Amino acid sequence: MAGDKKKIKLIADHISFEYDKSGANRHKALDDVSFVVNEGEFVGLIGHTGSGKSTLMQQLNALLKPDKGTIYYDGLDIYEKGYDRKELRRRVGLVFQYPEHQLFEDTVFNEVCFGPKNFGMDKKQSELSAYAAIKKVGLPDECFYHSPFDLSGGQKRRVAIASVLAVKPEILIMDEPTAGLDPKGREELMEMILSLKESEGLSIVLVSHSMEDVAKLADRIVVMDKGHIVYDDEPKKVFAHYKELEEMGLAAPEMMYVMQELKAAGFNVRTDVTDIEEAKEEILRIVT
Amino acid sequence: MLRDITLGQYYQTESKLHELDPRTKLVGTFVYLISLFVFTNAYVYIFAASFLLLCVLISHIPPTYMIKGMKPIIFLLVFTMVLNMLVTPGEVILTLWKLTITKEGVKQALYMGARLTLLVMGSNMMTLTTTPTRLTNGLERLMAPLKLIKVPVHEIAMMMSIALRFIPILMDETDRIMKAQLARGADFESGNLIKKAKSLVPVLVPLFISAFRRANDLAMAMEARCYHGGKGRTQMKPLKYRPRDFVAYLILILYLAGIILIGRYL
Numbered sequence: 289m290a291g292d293k294k295k296i297k298l299i300a301d302h303i304s305f306e307y308d309k310s311g312a313n314r315h316k317a318l319d320d321v322s323f324v325v326n327e328g329e330f331v332g333l334i335g336h337t338g339s340g341k342s343t344l345m346q347q348l349n350a351l352l353k354p355d356k357g358t359i360y361y362d363g364l365d366i367y368e369k370g371y372d373r374k375e376l377r378r379r380v381g382l383v384f385q386y387p388e389h390q391l392f393e394d395t396v397f398n399e400v401c402f403g404p405k406n407f408g409m410d411k412k413q414s415e416l417s418a419y420a421a422i423k424k425v426g427l428p429d430e431c432f433y434h435s436p437f438d439l440s441g442g443q444k445r446r447v448a449i450a451s452v453l454a455v456k457p458e459i460l461i462m463d464e465p466t467a468g469l470d471p472k473g474r475e476e477l478m479e480m481i482l483s484l485k486e487s488e489g490l491s492i493v494l495v496s497h498s499m500e501d502v503a504k505l506a507d508r509i510v511v512m513d514k515g516h517i518v519y520d521d522e523p524k525k526v527f528a529h530y531k532e533l534e535e536m537g538l539a540a541p542e543m544m545y546v547m548q549e550l551k552a553a554g555f556n557v558r559t560d561v562t563d564i565e566e567a568k569e570e571i572l573r574i575v576t
Numbered sequence: 577m578l579r580d581i582t583l584g585q586y587y588q589t590e591s592k593l594h595e596l597d598p599r600t601k602l603v604g605t606f607v608y609l610i611s612l613f614v615f616t617n618a619y620v621y622i623f624a625a626s627f628l629l630l631c632v633l634i635s636h637i638p639p640t641y642m643i644k645g646m647k648p649i650i651f652l653l654v655f656t657m658v659l660n661m662l663v664t665p666g667e668v669i670l671t672l673w674k675l676t677i678t679k680e681g682v683k684q685a686l687y688m689g690a691r692l693t694l695l696v697m698g699s700n701m702m703t704l705t706t707t708p709t710r711l712t713n714g715l716e717r718l719m720a721p722l723k724l725i726k727v728p729v730h731e732i733a734m735m736m737s738i739a740l741r742f743i744p745i746l747m748d749e750t751d752r753i754m755k756a757q758l759a760r761g762a763d764f765e766s767g768n769l770i771k772k773a774k775s776l777v778p779v780l781v782p783l784f785i786s787a788f789r790r791a792n793d794l795a796m797a798m799e800a801r802c803y804h805g806g807k808g809r810t811q812m813k814p815l816k817y818r819p820r821d822f823v824a825y826l827i828l829i830l831y832l833a834g835i836i837l838i839g840r841y842l
Contacts, residue, residue: 377759
């Protein structure tokens with residue numbers, strides 16, 4: 289938890305959005321969605337494919353404009369005349385799914401400098417912040433001047449994440465950052481993300497369809513289904529609705545099921561357990 | 577961003593026209609397009625337009641959707657019509673500064689406009705009611721006799737269907753890459769032409785890489801399924817003419833007869 293004095297960074301206020309408004313396959317991707325990101329908070333945004341989570345994500349840094357409703361950043365309406373939306377894109381860093389597919393430069397270092405240069409930093413500043421960003425994502429020194437295309441999948445992804453971090457965002461939004469990585473790469477990346485939150489005080493929004501990914505890390509979980517926000521609460525409270533989650537095609541963390549089974553079998557255990565450590569303690573508590 | 581292109585897009589619905597064999601529709605469209613060029617006569621165009629209208633009604637495609645498909649050629653249409661109006665010699669009806677509009681010019685412009693409109697709408701009718709796969713399938717079968725003179729018909733058809741299949745995929749990909757670069761502060765709008773062209777590098781490089789990756793994956797997948805070209809290849813749903821196709825051909829012949837009669841004697 290970010291403490292009691294939470295400061296609101298970003299507000300999405302009753303936004304609706306529709307794709308393909310005049311075409312044959314129009315559909316509402318977002319329907320009256322309200323959503324808040326606090327300073328230094330780790331939010332897990334969860335939903336099944338097509339639930340509108342990626343659409344919502346793109347609304348937050350003005351890549352898509354809502355049909356209805358508006359978005360406030362630091363108390364300012366981002367669609368007000370004269371608002372600098374490019375600066376907003378710097379402050380709200382967005383890492384798309386498979387971000388390694390956006391790489392294009394000849395060296396890793398130039399790749400990471402692309403963002404800072406675009407946002408008007410001079411050469412020296414860009415290089416310094418690129419250097420810091422590459423360090424932060426844990427890439428080894430020797431790959432600075434390698435072509436990004438020669439790196440492994442996991443490393444490419446780190447380069448892409450570094451290229452967003454280099455512009456010094458205040459909120460970092462990531463769409464399925466662990467998709468397609470092996471378990472080891474997954475774990476390393478999640479650790480890196482957590483360390484970013486702790487060392488930088490960054491607010492993080494992690495978009496995912498997997499509960500396991502976010503259960504441990506998130507301060508708050510937002511569940512989306514068919515363009516609506518269904519739950520917006522602390523992880524344990526959200527997981528208490530595990531039956532409803534299942535109906536939406538989402539699953540609660542595995543340990544919850546174990547505990548539910550135990551309870552059904554007559555053991556008096558808590559059922560709001562999310563990870564294996566907690567489960568161990570709880571089981572030990574009742575057997576001893 | 578790039579999603580407003582309807583030219584050559586399939587419109588999913590159920591109708592008699594959708595069910596027709598793609599070969600029937602290909603031949604029909606071909607005959608229709610030619611019929612527009614054989615006679616230059618107002619009655620012929622009225623007849624052709626009503627035939628098209630009938631097709632639209634049968635196809636269950638909303639007329640507004642048909643009109644939207646005209647958008648890409650609106651500039652060409654206006655340009656041709658204005659040019660025809662100005663350069664055709666004949667009886668002068670209006671003089672503006674150095675430009676003269678003639679009676680023949682207006683007539684010519686109207687004919688050209690009607691011809692172009694019907695041409696594009698007619699071919700859109702076919703692509704709107706036929707999936708790209710069925711279309712290339714039909715084309716392959718129609719061109720089959722060319723195999724005798726060693727034309728690689730199957731390969732051409734396969735290349736066409738792959739190209740068609742990849743257009744929407746690459747368009748989505750472009751959209752996604754552009755957004756990702758926008759999020760990294762790229763600017764595609766401001767600056768002069770050279771700066772704008774340069775700003776496309778961060779889009780084009782990843783796009784090409786992704787196209788090559790996809791092509792590679794596809795080749796591998798085809799190889800894994802033992803694809804080796806058209807020889808001895810059978811189809812899951814072979815094209816077969818049904819009674820409704822013969823009815824369609826009959827209507828087509830009647831249409832052709834009508835056009836010739838009207839063109840000759842009116």
